[in-house]
Amino acid sequence: MLIPPRWVLLGLCIAVPVRQAAEGRFPPPCDSKIYCTGELLRQVQLAKLFTDDKHFVDMPLRRNPEVVLERFQQLVNTTSGRALSKQQLAEFVESYFSPPGQEFEPWEPPDWTGSPQLLNRISDLKLRSWALELNAKWKQLGRKISAEVKNSPECYSLMYVPNPLIVPGGRFIEYYYWDSFWVIEGLLLSDMVATARGMIQNFLYLVDKFGHIPNGGRIYYERRSQPPFLTLMVESYLKHTNDTAFLRDNIHLLEAEYRFWQEQRAVNVTIAGKEYLLNRYNVRVGEPRPESYSTDVELAEGLDEEAQQNLWAELKSAAESGWDFSSRWFLPGPPPLPATRKDTHTTVVVPVDLNAILCRVEQVLASFYKALGNSEKANWFQAAHEYRAAAVQAVLWDDNAGVWLDYNLARQRHNRAFYPSNLIPLWAECSVEPATAERALRYLEESSALSYTNGIPTSLARTGEQWDLPNAWAPLQYMVIAGLAKSSSPQARDLAFTLAQNWVRTNLAVYEKYHTMFEKYDVEGDGKPGSGGEYEVQEGFGWTNGVIFQLLDFFGDQLNVTDLSVYSSGV
Secondary structure (H helix, E strand, O other), rough: OOOOOOOOOOOOOOOOOOOOOOOOOOOOOOOOOOOOOOOHHHHHOOOOOOOOHHHOOOOOEEEEEEHHHHHHHHHHOOOOOOOOOOHHHHHHHHEOOOOOOOEEEEEOOOOOOOOOOOHHHHHOHHHHHHHHHHHHHHHHHHHEEEHHHHHHHHHHOOOOOOOOOOOEEEEEEOEEHHHHHHHHHHHHHHOOOOHHHHHHHHHHHHHHOOOOOOOOOOOOOOOOOOOOOOHHHHHHHHHOOHHHHHHHHHHHHHHHHHHHHHOOEEEEEEEEEEEEEOOOOHHHHHOOHHHHHHHHHOOOOOOOOOHHHHHHHHHHHHHHHOOOHHHHHOOOOOOOOOOOHHOOOHEEEEEEHHHHHHHHHHHHHHHHHHHHHHHHHHHHHHHHHHHHHHHHHHEEEEOOOOOOOOOOOOOOEOOOOOHHHHHHHHHOOOOOOHHHHHHHHHHHHHHHHHHHOOOOOOOOOOOOOOOOOOOOOHHHHHHHHHHHOOOHHHHHHHHHHHHHHHHOOOOHHHHHHOOOOOOOOOOOOOOOEOOOOOOOOOOOHHHHHHHHHHHHHHHHHOOOOOOOOOOOOOO
């Protein structure tokens, strides 16, 4: 196996992923017999008391769990083994649970300002006025977790963190890992450094507690993570503050999170007789997702128990990717049968974006250790970065396509479909050679993805899943745009500006129509929010706002929205 030099010496031993479950059995999402597994959860969710399964598992308990489970069992005993009626379940839930949201205290960010310096860098008056309105949304999305959650954690599904935070919005009333990277970028550009620092400290707290950062702020997310942006959050914070003491105090936790991904999410790939170590999403956790329980049960109908558990683990792995759900994870059946969510096989995919992010993380950790005067670890992480850059090129680069492509371990070949993630190594600066960048630019120009002027679609497959056509998502837009903007090619930089202009105009047009920001947008038509997936499109919206601030900061002296009725006819 090709590995970075002196791997074991520094105590960062990398191996085949550690098994997370006993032979033949996956653990549940968490240990709670109310929020993660058990008969109470099963009966309530399958009775569909609420239109959204997430509602029930976000409800705090009025009594301690032992009492609630005992009273539930007493009620079940009166039915001679039959399931409780929907009315009985509704009455029980009303008696023993409180509505979601009771876990938070009123809070307004004390470092919020009505006139962040970013406004001075925006030339277009309409965009400046809009940015002022978006800046006010940080106050609406701010949350502080009640002390009761810390004092009586067994009564809540919410995970306690010590500092206030900004949530995405809509049904997402708790913190989410990769959402928060884009939120923090927006906060820093809004001069809300203390709030941003507090959110980073929350994630460091979670690494210290769990060894990784859970997908989101609920215990049912505990055993899955999301794309590893913590180190890059700290990098952004340091660029705004130069707070070296903060870095020195916490770099061991950045390294601990990196170890999680290398120990728990690594996989060996053999190409042309050489073995490479890269990473994948791989959540070996069974049972239906509590927040989508009835959906997962219905999807697994007709499968034997082992196949059900495997499917549920694959769905959680897709959720860990942040792309839940997408044709990107489907393993197609024999033609002419179309693949569906039931064909999700995330763990057989070696993803371009995950490995590009980790490539960037290794480079940043090397620079951090160098700044702190630890040359041994700086050299080690630089070697790890160079190793991964070579592995990404060897395993994920497709010379015929002229771009990086996800590698399917089961099929032992690339997935040749278009996804914006195919271009993420440009953004991550994963040792991209100029000729490689030029070819990636041609790949994008030759794809039909640029025919949509409302944004770059998440795929070109129309499956009804939210991470497919016709939806576009802010983080993917930004990473493609920023990657092109970093290029030495004037053509690439021109395309970056055009894409930024179109995305900003799309967001503003929809904002003026609906008076809100959305988590995703439709690339077709005259501008509307996205659709599809397991739930209705959500408003707010943390990462969308953060990306708009980034684009206004990057191109603020060039962007204009003088006439929203005029869009580029393709790019």
